[in-house]
Structures are given as structure tokens and as C-alpha cells.
Amino acid sequence: MLRIRKDDDEAIAHSLQLPQISFLIKKKTNMRIGGFQKLTLIDFPGTIATTVFTVGCSFRCPFCHNPELVIRSQFPALNKLEEEFFQHLEKRKGRLEGVCITGGEPTIQPDIIEFIKKIKAMGYKVKLDSNGTRPDVLRRIIKEKLVDFIAMDIKHSPKKYSIATGLTTDIARIKMSVIMIMQSGVPYEFRTTVVPGIHSEDDFLKIAKWIKGAKAYYLQEYREMRTINPNMKKITSGKTLDLEKIKKSIENNFDICGIRENN
Structure with a gap:
């Protein structure tokens, strides 16, 4: 007896020369x-866009202002x-x-690939925000041409990364993601939240050397x-960092180097 699995529907659509978009949209995902x-x-x-916030993160950055997306006890109820x-x-x-x-960290969600496919099947462009801890997921997303823009957070200079992430961090995975994004051909940006007491001016010289180009x-x-x-x-009290000064000291390492102010 011929057995057809549910995940064979796209192959069947192809063999019958039927459009596959409807299958993608109907395919159930379970995103938090x-x-x-x-x-x-x-x-x-x-881009005129909608921003969706995923729940769960692989870091515990002390300065993160979205604890409800990171700390399990504060996760919103299933909805x-x-x-x-x-x-x-x-x-x-x-119109959109x-x-x-964004998150949290979207790439730790088991259904992130199918979730993006559903969005793309509806005709929308996709921007992915990531902390770079899942280069395996990023590789697949890039290879399958599922994103139109990638923004990756650079938390700190390599040797001090765990200070900013709040956890022991596999810096090799972070570096792998940086290289992959820079070589992807997909428009991208790197960004760092500048936190007095966590960062110093010298740290940004090290970051610039790391992601130069x-x-x-x-x-x-x-x-x-x-x-x-x-x-x-208490950590930031009485401490300041001059973003303009930092920018001037590192901007020659990048095509574009800018400051995003908190308005």
C-alpha cells in the first residue's frame, strides 16, 4: 500500500503542477x-513592516529590557x-x-524555518534579528534565501563576550555567524548596545578589529x-561613554558606521 506522509504534500503539488503556496500557508507551526x-x-x-517578538533566548544579557521574552517564569501564557x-x-x-x-532569539524556535516560509509565501520581505548563537540555523535560512535583511547583535569584544551575555558563551559559534553573514550576499548590519559599566572605549576598538570590513x-x-x-x-551609575568619540575612532573600519539614539 502506498503511504503518503503529510510532509509529502509539496512534492505531490509539484508532480501535479499545482501551486505550492497554499500548502505553505496551511502548514501548521507552533511558534512562541x-x-x-x-x-x-x-x-x-x-520597509513598512510589522515586528513580531518571539519568546525565549539563549543569552541573559543583564541590560536586556525585555525580561518577559527571556526569563521563563515571565513568559506570557500560551495564546x-x-x-x-x-x-x-x-x-x-x-499596505505592509x-x-x-526579533526576540528573544528567533533562531532557537524549532519552527522558525517554516514560520519564515509562511511569511514569504504571503509575499512579504523578512528581516531577521539574531544574536548569532545558532549558525546552523542561519546557514539554512541564508542558503534557502528566506531573508532579505539580517541584523546581528555584537554583544562585546570576543574575550569579554560572557560579561555582556550573562552566560558562558561559545564565541566560536558567534564568529562563525559573523563570517557567514558577511559572506552571505544578504543586506545586513551589526549593532552593539553601548552600556557604561559593561563596555569601555577600548572594547570597541577590539570589536572593530574583529568585524572589520x-x-x-x-x-x-x-x-x-x-x-x-x-x-x-548601580552598574551604570556615574559612568558615561561618548558614542560620537567611539564612532570616530572606529568608523574607518566600516562602509557605514552610525549611532542610534534612544528617543
């Missing part, structure tokens, strides 16, 4: 979503946000142009607000 911002003109450069998210995309066809997928690198102003580490105010 903490919420989505219906409209952003900032998160996805040059129908994924269904609502796709309903929103369906309703906004012709893209989706920014990158197309775009941004220094992001730290926001003093609710953080994973409740003692961050």
Missing part, C-alpha cells in the same frame, strides 16, 4: 510569540497570537511590505529602564 507591533517604520530599514499575527498579515496585504522577526555597524544608546539584572542602575 510574545506579541507583535502592527506597524514600524524603523525596525526594517526602508493565539500566532494565528492573530497571520490574520493581520493577510488583512494588510498591499515586510516583517521583522562589515558593511554597516551601529552603536545603540543604552536605555535606563527595567532590565533582567535589577542592579543595572
Whole structure:
């Protein structure tokens, strides 16, 4: 007896010369979503987009201002946000142009590949924000041409990475992701949230040396607000870093080097 698996539907569609888009859209995914911002003109450069926030992260950055997406005890309850998210995309066809997928860390979600495929099947461009801890997932996403823009956080200089991530970090995986992104042919940027007390001016010279030749690198102003580490105010108290000075000291290493202020 011929047995047909559910995941054979795309192959069947191909053999019958049927469009595959409907199969992609109907294929069920199980993403943990903490919420989505219906409209952003900032998160996805040059694109009118929606930003979706995934739950769970492979880091515990003390200065992270989204603990509800990182700390398991603060995760939102299981909900129908994924269904609502796709309903929103369906309703906004012709008005929205893209989706920014951020977190948390999207690449640790088991269904991230199929999730992106569903978005792409609807005709949207995709920007992926990542911390680079899953180069294996990034490799597949790049190889299958599933993203139109990648933004990767550079947390610290290589030898001090764990200071910024709050966990012992496999820097080899981070470096692998950096190289892969730079060689991908996909538009990208690297960015670092500049945190007084966590970073020094010298750290950025080391970062610039590490990712020298990158197309775009941004220094992001730290926001003093609710953080994973409740003692961050003590860590940053009385300390400042001059972002303009740092920018001038490293900008020759990149095609674009900019500052993103906290407005």
C-alpha cells in the first residue's frame, strides 16, 4: 500500500503542477510569540513592516529590557497570537511590505524555518534579528534565501563576550555567524548596545578589529529602564561613554558606521 506522509504534500503539488503556496500557508507551526507591533517604520530599514517578538533566548544579557521574552517564569501564557499575527498579515496585504522577526532569539524556535516560509509565501520581505548563537540555523535560512535583511547583535569584544551575555558563551559559534553573514550576499548590519559599566572605549576598538570590513555597524544608546539584572542602575551609575568619540575612532573600519539614539 502506498503511504503518503503529510510532509509529502509539496512534492505531490509539484508532480501535479499545482501551486505550492497554499500548502505553505496551511502548514501548521507552533511558534512562541510574545506579541507583535502592527506597524514600524524603523525596525526594517526602508520597509513598512510589522515586528513580531518571539519568546525565549539563549543569552541573559543583564541590560536586556525585555525580561518577559527571556526569563521563563515571565513568559506570557500560551495564546493565539500566532494565528492573530497571520490574520493581520493577510488583512494588510498591499499596505505592509515586510516583517521583522526579533526576540528573544528567533533562531532557537524549532519552527522558525517554516514560520519564515509562511511569511514569504504571503509575499512579504523578512528581516531577521539574531544574536548569532545558532549558525546552523542561519546557514539554512541564508542558503534557502528566506531573508532579505539580517541584523546581528555584537554583544562585546570576543574575550569579554560572557560579561555582556550573562552566560558562558561559545564565541566560536558567534564568529562563525559573523563570517557567514558577511559572506552571505544578504543586506545586513551589526549593532552593539553601548552600556557604561559593561563596555569601555577600548572594547570597541577590539570589536572593530574583529568585524572589520562589515558593511554597516551601529552603536545603540543604552536605555535606563527595567532590565533582567535589577542592579543595572548601580552598574551604570556615574559612568558615561561618548558614542560620537567611539564612532570616530572606529568608523574607518566600516562602509557605514552610525549611532542610534534612544528617543
